[in-house]
Every structure is written in C-alpha cells, then in structure tokens.
Amino acid sequence: MEGKDLRYHLNYKIDKHQKFSEEQTMFIIGCIILALEYMHSKNIIHRDIKPENTVFDLHGYARLTDLGIAKEYHPDVSNY
Numbered sequence: 001m002e003g004k005d006l007r008y009h010l011n012y013k014i015d016k017h018q019k020f021s022e023e024q025t026m027f028i029i030g031c032i033i034l035a036l037e038y039m040h041s042k043n044i045i046h047r048d049i050k051p052e053n054t055v056f057d058l059h060g061y062a063r064l065t066d067l068g069i070a071k072e073y074h075p076d077v078s079n080y
Contacts, residue, residue, distance in 0.1 A: 003056025010051055028054075031062035039064075043073040 053066040
C-alpha cells in the first residue's frame with residue numbers, strides 16, 4: 001500500500017503535535033470495523049490487529065494486512 005502504515009502516521013508526523021482529527025479517527029476505525037466484519041462473515045479471525053498491520057491505500061482507506069496468524073473459525077471446535 002502506498003499510504004504507509006498506521007504506526008508510521010502515529011510516530012513520524014512532521015509536527016509531533018499534529019494528531020488525527022475526530023473525523024479522521026472515526027473514519028479509520030470504521031474502515032477497520034468493516035474489514036473485520038467482512039473477515040468474520042467469511043469465518044476468519046485476524047488475531048494480530050495492531051498499527052503496523054493497518055495500512056492506508058492511496059485514497060486514505062485503512063486496510064488490514066498480515067494474516068499470517070489468522071485462523072478459520074469453526075463453531076463446532078473448541079480448541080483455538
């Protein structure tokens with residue numbers, strides 16, 4: 001993704017006092033929630049949500065990446 005990850009944007013802003021606005025924060029969280037809803041609709045659990053795994057595309061949409069430890073959810077199995 002061209003827009004770098006969330007950790008970069010949290011730590012390396014040009015002005016250290018610059019923060020995400022409330023609207024920007026709600027948009028980022030909304031993108032993450034939509035991604036999780038989609039994954040859960042496909043019975044996938046991400047298991048590694050963190051700023052480094054949230055990247056931005058060229059349009060500013062947050063995308064979840066790194067599904068290396070993701071698991072497929074099976075409701076009939078109790079061991080995870």
